[in-house]
Amino acid sequence: MAVTSAVYPEAELRNRAEQVREDLLALPTVTRVSPFATRDREISIEVSEEALRTHGLTIGEVANAVRQASVNLSSGELHTEIGGLVLRTRARRSRGEDFADIVLLSREDGTLLSLADVAEVRDEFADVDVAADIDGRPAVLLRVNRNEGQRPLDVANEVKEFLAGYRAPTGVDVFVWDDNTRNLTGRINVLLASGFMGFALVFVFLALVFDFRVATWVAVGVPTSFLGACLLFPAFGVTISLGSISALILVIGIVVDDAIVVGESIANEHERGGRGAAAAIAGARAVLPPVVVGVATTVLAFAPLLFTTGGIGQQMQVLPVVVGLVLAFSLAEAFFILPSHLSNAAPWSRWPLAELQDRVRRRIEEWRDGIVVPAISAAVRRPFVTLLASALFVAGAGLIVATDTVRYVFLQGLPTDRLQAGVTFPPGTPAHVTEGALERIVRGAREANALAGDDPVRTVAVVVGQQGFSPNPYARDRYVQEATSTGSHLGMVTVHLREEAQRALSPAEFLGLWRAHVGDIPGADSVRFLADELSGEPGVAFAFVHPSDDVLAEAVAEVRVALETDPAVRAVVDSLGLGKRQYDIELTDAGKAAGMTPAFLARQLRARFFGEEVQRVQRGRNEIKVSVRYPRERRHGLRDLRDERIVRPDGVEIPLSTVARVVETRDPSVRTRIDGVPAAEVSAHVDLERSTPARTEARLVRDVFPAVLARHPDLRVVEIGQAREEAQVVATLMYTVPLVLLAIYVLIAVLFRSYGQPFIILAGMPFAFAGAIAGHWLLGYDLLMGSIFGILAVGGVVINDTLVLMDRYNRIRAESDVPAVAAISAAARQRFRAIVLTTATTAVGMLPLLLVKSEVTQNLVPLVVSLVFGLIAASAAILFFVPAVLLVAENARDRRLRWR
Template identity: 30%
Template sequence: MRNLIAYFIKYPVAGNTLMVLIFIFGYFGLQSWKKNFFPVSESRILQIETVYPGSSPEEIEKGIVLKIEDNLRGVTGIEQISSVSQENSGVITIEVERSYNTDLVLQDVKNAVDRIPSFPDGMEPPVIYKKESRNFAISFSLSGDVSLTTLKKFAQKAESDLLAIDGISKIALSGYPDEEIEIALKEDALRAYDLTFLEVSQKVQNANLEVTGGKVRGDKEELIIRANTKGYYADKFQNIVIKTTTDGRIVRLKDVALVSDIWAESPNRSHLNGQPSVIIEVSNTIEEDILFVTESVKEYMEKFNTENSVVKTTLVRDGSTTLNERIDLLVDNGIIGFVLVLLFLAFFLHIRLAFWVALSIPIAFMGMFIVGANSEVSINVISLFGMILVIGILVDDGIVIGENIYKHYEDGKEPMQAAIDGTMQVLPAVFSAVLTTAIAFSTFFFLEGRLGEFAPDMAFVVISTLAFSLVEGAFILPAHVAHSKALSKEAKKNKVEKAFDNIMSTLRDKYYGPFLRFAMKNWVLALSVPIALFIITLGGIRGGIIKLTFFPFIEQDYITVNLEMPSGTRENITEGYLEDIQAAAWRVNQKMSSERADGKDIVENVLLKVGPGTNVGSVTIRLLGTEERQMQSFLISNAIRDEVGEVYEAEKLTFGINTPFGKPVSVSLLGNDLAELNLAKEELKNKLKELPALKDVNDNDKKGARELRLKLKEKAYAMGLTMRDVVGQVRQGFFGFEVQRLQRGLDEVKVWVRYDLEDRGSVKRLENMRIRTASGMQVPLNEIADYEIERGIVAINHLDGRREVRIEAELGDPTASASEIMAEVRAVIIPEVLAKYPSTSVTYEGQSKQQQKTASSGKRVIPIILLLMLAVIVLTFRSLWQAVLVFICIPFALIGVGWGHYFHGHAISLLSMFGIIALIGVMVNDSLVFVSRVNELVKEYKDFDKAVFEAGRSRFRAIVLTSVTTVAGLGPLIFETSFQAQFLIPMAISVAYGMMIATFITLIALPVFLVMLNRIKVGLNWLWTGKRPTNEEVEPAYIELKSEQLEIDKK
């Protein structure tokens, strides 16, 4: 290694060539690096979708879902199974364990389902697939004074145009129901012509077809025989012959039915700012770049609006906005941080030396761009987080190496020799420091939960950047410094440099030196101060003075209001309530905009959507950009909630923003005693509503629509009718009978035969419906059946095979600590509920589940990581006890972390933990450099106390500069006022404030610990041997020196 470093120093062209190559390939790597909002990893979610038209949730559960869940029990690799059984369909969702291959588990799941011997008649084959990983990119609306059919055609044309762009592959259209052809039969007409539903359906199927009948093989030509009477629109069905009467009259379909092209009865309607609209939503896959996708779509929108005057596009939501703002934040703070680092280095070192040290930042980043572009990692808000984090610690290695080279030069060595000796002296400690930091960050590769999907991107960025920083520090920096005028005899310090040099000397000799000497002599008193501060900090955390939360609130530019009315509510009623919410949003906008100095609207547009059921809908409110509005979105959300007021008729009404970790409060109650489960649900909901910090307390156990439940009379059985016969005919008339599916362009159009709306529009019509017996007799339904009206079930939820009711709630203030609220829920509320309803059990979902998964995996991984870090330090020092002392010093940095968060009004969160990991790396770096210097001086002075004292003095400048540059690099971010920065500030606080305390710990507490350890070893050795050794004789460096001298003497 020494020869290689000497080569780079002797021939600086080698270092310059390496630097230029890193810059060139880094630039091209940055250009080709994929960009996403959040990291997109391979999906671990499998879904089984089943469709059984006309079935109830109970039928879906018993006949389909329970069979599938039972057969999945033996499949390995499944972490969790959840299911929803609802009217006409069921969905089973399978979460695969991270350590298993999802595709192999998918095949095992398919095999398990195939082994089920039977499903109900009429059920469509189950669809089993792996959910595709994709990120939302952008959505826009098409609206204008035209029909919905015209809007749909424009939307399909836009979809086709966008899919033609290479790099865009996932588009979803919404805002219109499916198209259908309805054959609405008239009961009176059927009776008049003595026809049944089945006869009409069969006639339509037999007439509307396209069939090839073979070929006529002539001598000179083959003629294909084909019959094509297939129609694709309602007008082609009108003249289908249904029957010929005894008098020869032809009865056509139009004589007994109204045939129409209609929209399906399931609602799917959208209104943007009150105008009917079709929504186009574009997503990006793992391989696609969100910035390219959004820019391409916005260019298309601009072109579309130029070419069309009747239909216009309007941006609904742009998923790249936050990413772009985060990139801008990184660039701005990176530049400011770089300048500040350069200034501080220039003040305390030579200006040219400072420049070469600071150059490690762009070189390391360019190197990281090279490996990043060729990995599965993308540029996203998490990897950008890592880039911002690493800015503050990148120059640490360069400072240690550069300052040590300069020290060797001041000792009288020639520049090239000073560069070689200065680099080699500290390189083992620097390498160990980088390695321990990399090991610490590798923790994030092994965490589970949603964090385990996100954090590896950040860890990859930090580790690869530090690796290139080490390469730069070992090979490029020494060459630049050796041939720089910083090591020239002609180079003289200017007045500013001399002034700061005097400041540093004064701090070291007049204040630090005497204080260190006092602390070494009075080590009990010296250590009592940091220990007391550490205990006070722990008390502040446990007492709630210093707040804790799992994940901080992420500011967004939109608010979503979800409304769910009682099942069975008609579409127009639901839409009316949604319009009230929309109006409330505009009233809040008017009030807030009038209070602004610039008068700008807070609300840019409002998207109202009804569907997929008649009783559900949403209002999505797009806000003015975060930095322009200067108001947190949850405050606007709360204002709209207050303006709307209580909607007592609603089953569910939520205001908020979705987060990647789920709801802050999410509790699943499990049990097979449905009555007790419902009672437990109501009691838990009532108790949660009493907590003032919670809003929008809801559950997923909704009341069903009112049902007419038929029961046959004795007369029905006497006439040879069964329940299947009766319900089958009722179903044909009121639900409908699907006779065909037609491919009309891109759409699959179903052809339905059912009663017309008048004949199925009242209970009286149902009572008078004619039921046919096997003999052809027709009898009114009310003569053969009774009915009761009861509430049905909307959906039946399962979690791991048991019935589940999930209760969720939002925080009124998303910046509050969800952990504190959940602690109260777990400790007080849940035990009370479970004690009252013993057959019910509980699991915690949402953020609590993610927190628990991350914590449990951390408990397994962190001890191994710490052991590896300890091993590296032991190998560096060749002393277990010195390595342990370094570890003992690390927790004291929590003093700065905790009170830094308190002073800035932030809670310690998961993002703070990222900063703490980085802080540990910097602390270990400084400690390694310090202890390594102690060991060197023990060999040189053969006086332990003098060696410790002089190590402190000689490493004072490097350690202080490391802290100052770290704080300077992250300082702009800490005091950044933009809303985007609030997400990142906890990380910066952890590193910066932690480093302030860590500096004192490294320069004061660590030497005192070393002295304390030395005295303990001296005492133990004295007790063991009966002879008191000198302070030096028990130190590993002195023992090594003696061993080396013995080897030399033997030779």
């Protein structure tokens, strides 16, 4: 929130903001409101060196007098006949004017020397360079946060309701200027709309194939499963968030798969003459084992995400929980509720729907019997040709990834209408220099806004002396933590764009215009433009570990040169930048001979320049620090420190230069250690339009690191940032995926009582990967972590469909003596419609997300591409590749039996 005014001074504006803060904290759901980009209040008692010398005082003596005079102290209890009486001294002061009459000295003539006689008491703001304005008006920013367990939307809605009825004083504006729930709400709304559209399309598709009774009850399983899962969300620690909504969207098409298989099986029983509950029970029982195992394997396919660590890992962990809950309810609905509704074979469909359904079913059967089954038979009769073609397809997909034709990007930012530009100068840079740079950045934003034509900029906020009011949910490294630091060398400009429908340019396009109009800023260590919710963390980041500062500086310098010469890299930052100029003060032998110690000397200098804290007083919700120190002019001046008068232990004043050496130095602004050893970090952002973090890292590892490590073999290179997050996720998957595959193998082996058939079923999974890669290549998308989630989901569907096919094949072989080729063709023919329907409903359910061109759904498109194209390729593999593998296995088994 922001409290702005063009007429009130800083103190009055802060008072207004404090009142707004109190009103907000009075709301039932609001528990945390903190000011941001504002100066803290303090009481500064400023006494000059001349006044101290005139009256024979020291800052320590003044501080002690204030400390003794401003106190509340209990002196015990007096027990009398009428009861106990508490003895208490109440002299604590809380405002600047209250300190003026404190007595410092009582002279022999009876006169008193008060604090007001030697010092100026300032009750104002801390002497730091921090300020904020919004659209040119001074502002106090209030950050409203939620506590753990609170829902962000509940807090945001109550704040907005409060503002709707709030009447600000004349000349003051109070409004929400940065709402983190706005993007979340927009995404959830779009995802829900896409989900409803997907559900409607799935229902329409089912109604074209099944009788309206079957289509209705199969489709009803979707909201039933979702509702049941949502009711259990609190028990599993799941909230309605972007992650859980995305997981629900992910399973829209998958959740009807088991219902389709059960409904198809019951329909087949009815076609064979079965009636009533007996037919429904027989149909459900026929597919019970493979469907249950299929759902279990789908849930297991997502299980590795439960064990992922790091920032992104925490976001992944919700997916398997949501998928497991939804599929569990879907399974229960398919076997305990659906058969009851389908026990009556009387059709619901009437003309013209019934006629349309008959036409669709005839077309599917004609296509199945005239094209697909003959093709399956041909593929089975020439199994090695089929296997070779399949292997070439999978190998081609692998080659596409290996050659970087389809790029792999671990994380891609989530588009947002909040754009930021942060500028960092060397520590110690005066505030006016930073303000000049920020004015240039704001001017660039205004010029970009004018060039865009449709006035896309909603507000422009400027913060001097502080960075970082855009939280990054995945950040774990220093680069984002530094955004909370303060100093006159730091500044940030935040531009909020209008809603997507009200502008023509995307956030990334506007940011490109903005950056071009700002250009280079002379003297700045870094200028970073952020266009999404993840770009606060650099794509490339390494730490070098070595005890020698010279070796670290050399390594960082070489890496910086390599990064800065890469046109795809921007905002190169390292941790070896020098801090503020500083004076190192060391005692000389003369100082030691005078009885001084480093602590004795440091305390005197600290009291004069930093200030000696006397006490802290509570004023409202704020804690006010009371300090005694030199006047502001003395602390801001350039007077030679060497002439500063130091009081020896015997009370004699001498110049500082007679007892200490003063040397001007500059140390690194940040000191980093890894495992107790000095380290230096270097990072950069990568323009994804030109390259990827993986490519940049690979170039460094190939071209730069070998030469550096050859000169310094004991230098250690450590990945940090996104690379470390990725390494953590990959390391987790490396040991969890094999365990999951083993668990899936055991389930299938127990179901079919075979050690070999599980391998045949699992053989179709690479086609999910190959199809997903082909889809990304055809549509021009990068391979993201979301793409991997889609492949996992497809893997579960593939196993599910293959289980049903294999179960039917085993039944045919057990019930008759038909050859393997005929049994395979018959099984494929009988399960063709179920396989095609599960693929089609999943693809149709995802279609709205693929077709809706929205910034909100941009990060979900790769997931949808993986699902749709992975399912298409995997379905083809189930119908052609798996039968060919099965025939080869059967022939091998027959030969082995003959040899015996």
